[in-house]
Amino acid sequence: MQRLRANAAKVRKDLSHLGTYGTPGTGYDVSFLLGQVRRELGLDREWQVVIVGMGNLGHALARSQTFATQNFRAAALFDIDPGKIGEEVAGLPVRHVCELAKVVGGISRSIGVIASPASAAQDVCNRLVEAGTVAILNFAPAILAVPPSVQLRQVDFSVELQVLAFYVAHPEVTPEPQDAPLSGL
Amino acid sequence: MQRLRANAAKVRKDLSHLGTYGTPGTGYDVSFLLGQVRRELGLDREWQVVIVGMGNLGHALARSQTFATQNFRAAALFDIDPGKIGEEVAGLPVRHVCELAKVVGGISRSIGVIASPASAAQDVCNRLVEAGTVAILNFAPAILAVPPSVQLRQVDFSVELQVLAFYVAHPEVTPEPQDAPLSGL
DNA sequence: GCGTGTGAAAACCTTCACAGCT
């Protein structure tokens, strides 16, 4: 409650946007409601995650716990370095990026993850878009251009450090609550 | 401009909170203004970044471009695995976590980065707090407790994927602009 | 003329408070 910096009224109003699932005098059926929230968030179907760039970051992401519990599956791994092709990471073979179009083209609801150097990021991005990926998560410090039909999201280490620096410099400013994963059942 | 989803009035009002640095009829002295923004964000001094957990993620972070250009310096690296101690990453030796208090205690304005497994995250966090770190950036999927004087920020791969899934499921919702690094001069 | 700084208006979001159902 104080973690969200919200009160009961706000929670009720927010939930009311999903539909009217509460029972006056009794409360909410939590597991039913959670299912509705998952549906609304698009988490009721499986997403295929494709990682491009099998350096340290790509390895870390491929092995991430995320794939153990959530509705996200690691579907394919790519790199451009011939020395890495064929290596198995988290049970999947690393393929050459030139196979990306072929392999990813046949996957629906695929999310591309860019873990390449910044210099290669736009090229990787183009290949992912071309292959029909619906969303891209970019860890490279580069600004990417995508068509409006593709959702793009950036994660940037230096942004996170800068945000922390700001709040340390201004302790009087209350940080806004961060997004938290929907994990429970 | 459309990247920020803002208009001229908002930019002017925002800048006016820093002070009145514009010249009517002429505009802003961009490099002076940028300096003021950097000062306000706390980026006018150096920050010492301490990374704990030298797995794939820790390696990737230690080698990150962030340390080449920004006012953030990689100050020390730690791990608990004796096999990794002494290894050099990005010009720094990997030290054992039991040295953390000693090494980090002497550093001012230090930011701790947790790149350990989730199971170790709270322990690492406690050591960092104990050593006087002013801010912590946590990459482990764990919810951490810190005293209110320490700024805490989470980066979670599964949150990012969930956010993307939501926007793909709801193309009619315009994503809110993401934080971007202050990089230019 | 041009572009900033800023009160006032408008839009938006949060909180209150209560009617109504269990």
Place this chain on the structure above:
DNA sequence: AGCTGTGAAGGTTTTCACACGC
């Protein structure tokens, strides 16, 4: 009695529009 759903009040943020300095 207890808890939801929701209009209305209250508060905050964004936009407008214009006075004033270059």
